[in-house]
Amino acid sequence: MRITVINPNTSQHMTDLIGQSARGVALPGTVIDAVCPDMGPASIESHYDEALSVPGLLARIESAERAGAEGHVIACFGDPGLDAARELATGPVVGIAEAAMRVATSLGRSFSVVTTLRRTCGRAWDLAERYGVRGFCAGVHACEVPVLDVDGCPELIAATCRSVLERDGSDVLVLGCAGMTSLCAKLSAELGVPVVDGVRSATLLVQSLVLMGLRTGKHGEFAAPPPKPYAGPLHGFGRG
Amino acid sequence: MRITVINPNTSQHMTDLIGQSARGVALPGTVIDAVCPDMGPASIESHYDEALSVPGLLARIESAERAGAEGHVIACFGDPGLDAARELATGPVVGIAEAAMRVATSLGRSFSVVTTLRRTCGRAWDLAERYGVRGFCAGVHACEVPVLDVDGCPELIAATCRSVLERDGSDVLVLGCAGMTSLCAKLSAELGVPVVDGVRSATLLVQSLVLMGLRTGKHGEFAAPPPKPYAGPLHGFGRG
Amino acid sequence: MRITVINPNTSQHMTDLIGQSARGVALPGTVIDAVCPDMGPASIESHYDEALSVPGLLARIESAERAGAEGHVIACFGDPGLDAARELATGPVVGIAEAAMRVATSLGRSFSVVTTLRRTCGRAWDLAERYGVRGFCAGVHACEVPVLDVDGCPELIAATCRSVLERDGSDVLVLGCAGMTSLCAKLSAELGVPVVDGVRSATLLVQSLVLMGLRTGKHGEFAAPPPKPYAGPLHGFGRG
Amino acid sequence: MRITVINPNTSQHMTDLIGQSARGVALPGTVIDAVCPDMGPASIESHYDEALSVPGLLARIESAERAGAEGHVIACFGDPGLDAARELATGPVVGIAEAAMRVATSLGRSFSVVTTLRRTCGRAWDLAERYGVRGFCAGVHACEVPVLDVDGCPELIAATCRSVLERDGSDVLVLGCAGMTSLCAKLSAELGVPVVDGVRSATLLVQSLVLMGLRTGKHGEFAAPPPKPYAGPLHGFGRG
Amino acid sequence: MRITVINPNTSQHMTDLIGQSARGVALPGTVIDAVCPDMGPASIESHYDEALSVPGLLARIESAERAGAEGHVIACFGDPGLDAARELATGPVVGIAEAAMRVATSLGRSFSVVTTLRRTCGRAWDLAERYGVRGFCAGVHACEVPVLDVDGCPELIAATCRSVLERDGSDVLVLGCAGMTSLCAKLSAELGVPVVDGVRSATLLVQSLVLMGLRTGKHGEFAAPPPKPYAGPLHGFGRG
Amino acid sequence: MRITVINPNTSQHMTDLIGQSARGVALPGTVIDAVCPDMGPASIESHYDEALSVPGLLARIESAERAGAEGHVIACFGDPGLDAARELATGPVVGIAEAAMRVATSLGRSFSVVTTLRRTCGRAWDLAERYGVRGFCAGVHACEVPVLDVDGCPELIAATCRSVLERDGSDVLVLGCAGMTSLCAKLSAELGVPVVDGVRSATLLVQSLVLMGLRTGKHGEFAAPPPKPYAGPLHGFGRG
Incomplete structure (x- = not known):
């Protein structure tokens, strides 16, 4: 099993600590990819930071799914972008x-x-x-x-x-x-x-969901976002 | 008085309709700037679109304040980015x-x-x-x-x-x-x-708040976001 | 536009102060009628006072509407008689x-x-x-x-x-x-x-409602009260 | 024991029916005074009627207490004037x-x-x-x-x-x-x-409260209303 | 009228005090049976004690109904077993x-x-x-x-x-x-x-319910529990 | 790790099915003890059945802990006895x-x-x-x-x-x-x-809690129940 644990800020040190904790509780066979975005705030300490961490976080989830990830943890206590991530991802997503x-x-x-x-x-x-x-x-x-x-x-x-x-x-x-x-x-x-x-709790919860074959329900609100034109530097997010 | 009415999607036609409504109820002396972001989705129809409309929306608020705007309307029924906007702006911000x-x-x-x-x-x-x-x-x-x-x-x-x-x-x-x-x-x-x-209601509410000299309380949660390093294409948002 | 601002107690001095505030924020073309009832308590400091301020308050709303008022403010922080006033009035009614x-x-x-x-x-x-x-x-x-x-x-x-x-x-x-x-x-x-x-806030809200052509919905609970016999000193309230 | 059961509308027939029900469940020794106000609406079918039933209802409670009543039932399903009555009365008051x-x-x-x-x-x-x-x-x-x-x-x-x-x-x-x-x-x-x-339920509840020696707490919100000048036909309500 | 007041713990002294209070407020014609279970904790001071007081309490209710009791009070402030008792009993059951x-x-x-x-x-x-x-x-x-x-x-x-x-x-x-x-x-x-x-309040409430002919609604959730095999020392509870 | 999964009714067939599901998701090293009480109802279909399932359920938890169980699942959708079990057990307890x-x-x-x-x-x-x-x-x-x-x-x-x-x-x-x-x-x-x-979900949750070293907080409401005299067939529950 492959689980992404995304630290939504861009601090590599914090990402490493988070990865360590997640790996410490995961099943032997579970691969934990601890990652952070390549765009956004160095740390999240306001609604503003939180909002601006989301594009990078969503990009990480998209690339992780392409690389075979089956579930995702959002490792910031504000649970930024959780609803958007649930639409975007096929696998389950849990905030810490x-x-x-x-x-x-x-x-x-x-x-x-x-x-x-x-x-x-x-x-x-x-x-x-x-x-x-x-x-x-x-x-x-x-x-x-x-x-x-x-x-x-x-x-x-x-x-x-x-x-x-x-x-x-x-x-x-x-x-x-x-x-x-x-x-x-x-x-x-x-x-x-x-x-x-929350890092350990969310990692274990996502792992449990994947083990049980459970994913976000996709028939309504959390269906994949409809593709459409996106302008400016976020052009690539249009999912077209 | 100068009020920004921001349509968070990038459709100019919809922005024009919104501007018309807002101007139709504003005081004679009130200037309504109806704008849309230069980055983000053409329309907002998912949590994903909503999340990705926020950076462009925040950029518009920041430039509007530099240009003298005293209050702001977020003209999308999901009220995207409202908390972040309240931190960022000096004047009041209201969602439709x-x-x-x-x-x-x-x-x-x-x-x-x-x-x-x-x-x-x-x-x-x-x-x-x-x-x-x-x-x-x-x-x-x-x-x-x-x-x-x-x-x-x-x-x-x-x-x-x-x-x-x-x-x-x-x-x-x-x-x-x-x-x-x-x-x-x-x-x-x-x-x-x-x-x-909501467009007319929010325009009138923001105008009323400005008339009464009321703005977001800035001593706690909605103080200006602390400046910090921002990586990648969002670099300019760091407020440093 | 004509808006009644009703101070539900019988103090003329307080009514004058209230009128001043309301006029200070109203549109140039808006006439503010600041009035108080001719029956009821000198000030409202109990549920009892509040209940007994309502007949006089309702009488004021009725005569104001006959005189062309398009909206009404109830200027006491207990918002006495708000539901009854919404039934009685054709225009919108807001409590402070x-x-x-x-x-x-x-x-x-x-x-x-x-x-x-x-x-x-x-x-x-x-x-x-x-x-x-x-x-x-x-x-x-x-x-x-x-x-x-x-x-x-x-x-x-x-x-x-x-x-x-x-x-x-x-x-x-x-x-x-x-x-x-x-x-x-x-x-x-x-x-x-x-x-x-609240006085300024309610005045501006009522004015905004009138500007947008909005009034209390009259198809259900807030339809005009059915006329019927009223006994004693309240005889005239029967709306027959 | 003496309990007032007040029908807040002015219909004597309805008052009689209410009195019958109340007497049917009261203790042998309990005197039930079933009364209606001498001012107000013939029946209560709107917020407006309800508000205007309250002065007459409060007058009844006051005179009942002077006549030795130890508890009171407000016998209209809108429970009009309940808070005011609790301030005014020494004994317990219950709505149906x-x-x-x-x-x-x-x-x-x-x-x-x-x-x-x-x-x-x-x-x-x-x-x-x-x-x-x-x-x-x-x-x-x-x-x-x-x-x-x-x-x-x-x-x-x-x-x-x-x-x-x-x-x-x-x-x-x-x-x-x-x-x-x-x-x-x-x-x-x-x-x-x-x-x-509700008529039987409230009568039995008030009777139970009196039996247990329980009355409205009088140290705070429900203390007797402060006496003050009352203008117009409600002059006598000033409790001076 | 016959009302059972059940002290769910096994203290006879406390049961006597409870009986005294209940009798002090009951109608002259009302017989109060103050009883305690013959199995369970001497006092109830934990969720554990509470859970284990219930079988004995339910047995008391069943035998009381066979002896003609028309209503029941559960005289412990945790109201243990209230839902189960309402299913079991024909008469009303109230917790203190x-x-x-x-x-x-x-x-x-x-x-x-x-x-x-x-x-x-x-x-x-x-x-x-x-x-x-x-x-x-x-x-x-x-x-x-x-x-x-x-x-x-x-x-x-x-x-x-x-x-x-x-x-x-x-x-x-x-x-x-x-x-x-x-x-x-x-x-x-x-x-x-x-x-x-609560002892007095519940006794009077049960007595009032019986006087009004009111009992637990028995068409749905609170119908008599379906009889079925019960194993071990609780064998007799099977209601077969 | 040793986890008890308790089916609170006395059906061995249902207990076996429950055990199978729990084992199907547990970690390789985790021992699942699927058990049912030796006293109580054959199935739980009322508040009454639920209440009477609790003593047998609690006895199972106590003996399981003596046998080294580190966590417990209550495998009935009414979650019977959950609070009592949390007081009694040292390890975590979760209802399905x-x-x-x-x-x-x-x-x-x-x-x-x-x-x-x-x-x-x-x-x-x-x-x-x-x-x-x-x-x-x-x-x-x-x-x-x-x-x-x-x-x-x-x-x-x-x-x-x-x-x-x-x-x-x-x-x-x-x-x-x-x-x-x-x-x-x-x-x-x-x-x-x-x-x-719920059986799989609760098993995985208890296993996760044990892995993280998390147990019920024991400083307040969920401290071990105080030992005391218990009468009748429940004598042994007194924890003396």
């Missing part, structure tokens, strides 16, 4: 916020999310609403560490997690950034509660 | 689905939306949820006319509207595509219920 | 809480309301629920200033607003009393966030 | 829609409401929302019989009930008009499902 | 959380629950959701007193109630454990807000 | 309705459930609500085949599925009974939409 938040609901009454910058908390709430888990989400909190610095700040992040768990009284902690994937084991050990990493 | 659905709630207990292709109905429901008007929305229905053919099919669209109003029993009809703006007067006359056009 | 809360949702993720007495906060929450904006409302707070003293207490109200914005972390402030309309500019300047005044 | 809908939720998964005119269905949905029972309400349906004709149309109403139960598949039928109280036994026998009458 | 929470909604805008152990708060929230009263519930709080010690700790419980009312600002207090029934009068006197006891 | 409904949300906008008897549909809706997926659930439908006959009726079930997909217009079909697990491949081939089987 989607996977992490859903896994968390099976581990207790409530979870708290710790993410990077405060300005991104709204997006996490929107996703919780979309995925129907708002009632399980006790809080979304920022540690105010920029995305690309996350894996170098384990202490600061651990401290935020501890105070968040105290305040929210929640059963489970959800890591609110793909860049935190490398901190998961350490945080689990320190915090004494289940710590859910 | 947002404006139309909200206006409709002041005219009765429930409204029905008539849109183009069935595959886009899900997006309309998502927006109704986001704007808090799901309880007012009695139905979202497609006439299965492609976006660029809409203004040439008044009879078919009127027939769909009539059957929808009968079935849903709703008080108000909302036009679910910017391209229907030119049909509004005719449909109002024929249907005998209030028919809400 | 309705207009202000909806405008606020286009300016950020969340708004806070500052109102007069604590006992009225519940009503504001009910309206937020009714209008579908509860998810945008971060808090409803009282400054414990009686309605008729509001325009004389700018400092106390500003102080409440500041502490509320700090506590709720919201993007937008909504003025929760028509009597605060005269403080809007001052508060905007001091608070540094968008401050939404 | 409130009582009936809540009783129905203890008898099955879902209930259907059969009411008089279609134009009043929206109000029933609003109340279902307010009381938190929307998820239990499978439908609100009209038999299109005017309020004052209801007790003379048992066959037509029974036929509507049968078709409603078939369509909604619900477990319980709720009578959506106080005037249907006299049909309850007959409908129960014919329909073979529990038929809930 | 259900009855108490619904009564509380008629007494103010919001109520707070004070219960025993913190680990049971989640269950109370689930029930508030199920009964549609989540919007009325301002908080669920634990006094950390074990169920069987409750009636011996009036001061500690009163202190928790006072601090809860202060914090939540709610209008009404709901006792979150059947064992608190004996403290109701004392707490009412001390706290100065309405204090709702 | 929970797993199937959540998987379905990643495959499209909406899913339909096809289950056995109509009387069980309400339970499925309750679970959809609990898991936050009600907005994704387009319908719950019965084929009116008893649980133990399900695997012998593929044509009837397929016919129900086809008509359900037509009516609901949903993207995904969810099998609403563990006994349908053996029909999944056949139905997938025939229906042309993704068909989600």
